[in-house]
Amino acid sequence: MLRNLVAIILISIFITSCGGDDYYNIATFHAKSGDYEKAIEYFTKAIDTNPKDGEAYYQRAYCRQTIGGDNELIIADYTKSLEFKPNDHEAYMNRGVAKMAIGKNSEAIVDYIKSIEINPKYSVVYANLGNVYKLNFDNDKACENWNKSLELGNENVRERIELNCK
Template sequence: MKLSGAVLFFAGLALAGCQTGPASTDLIRLDRAQGSEQNIASLSAVIAANPQDPEGYNVRGSAYGRAGDFRRALDDFNRAIQLNPRLYQAYANRALVYRNMGKPSEAVNDYNTALQINPNYDVALIGRGNIYRQAGRTNEAFNDFNKAIQQETTDGRAWHNRGLIYQLRGQHAQAIEDFSKAISLSPSSPEPYNGRGVSYVALNDDDNAFADFNHAIELNDKLAESWANQALVYERKGDMARAYKSYSHAVRLDPNYKPAQDGAARTRGNSGT
């Protein structure tokens, strides 16, 4: 089966690229060290010695969140807010837990409260912007990311996510600039490499795209998106055997990842397998 030109190739690749980032750059990543029983026990000892200090609950709540214990995390953030209703960091932390729990409305409410207290808090701007972006409210999302950048945030997610919106708008030169800035701030994160690679493909710069996708795989070889993106460059080059192999690997990593499913189906017949 032959594809009908670069537009179809990029349509698939854009889908792969635009599915990066939302979850992977803003959701809680489980962290065994921060969420360990020993760490939480030491934080609990601090709280026992200073039970009226909201910061202790805020820090332990973050540790519970890293451990995936969202119920206890919420309890701690609620207590921190009860002790200090103007602790904007606790609202933003609780918002992230709500987002992980699939409660975006509650998350936005908390981000709004954090920003009412501190309008320049980059964590809340980026967090709220991500929820807006996933909801298709791209102009509001862009404004949040833009404001965080204007506040000179050092959080690469602001540039990465604004880059995704530029990409969605077809402004690939601006997207590449933003992804490059995100990479300079977070060089160990594979997501902006995938994002930049997608925009390179849109500009028919397959060599730079391929380098970015390969580097994303080097940083984390467990992301289906990276393998599917690599496969699409192989497919553009007509190397269906390698394309099918990479698509198939992506499907094994994430059986529900549609760009990988579709790519494997497209290349199977021409892969020699």
């Protein structure tokens, strides 16, 4: 009984004395375990403790995106993360996905193109760019980007090319 009480007290002290890095580490543990809701909670605590933790914004956005969260919040978090790491091609691509999900296709295109400028060998972003062009009824640009994605090794676009491109 006394041992349990001591353990509870120690855990309470640890939780209440956590710094941003501690919260970030706890959040990362939950994310890796697949408990994205709990991860979001702890990434939020990490951000509250250290509002300049760009990686915590990125990871919170990624967790939200993984569980189909509010795209406006996802976009805001990726935007904040990009303030601290402006050359993060994945943040641009993922923000583009969130923008595309809410019909902001022109803004998604800008993000995808920025991602490509930073990392022109990232096949997935070309696939996404092809998808948004297809949504905008620009089949030529869709096919061009799907073919580039395939050229870079993304076999997932092969069916789209076969169905839509000559």
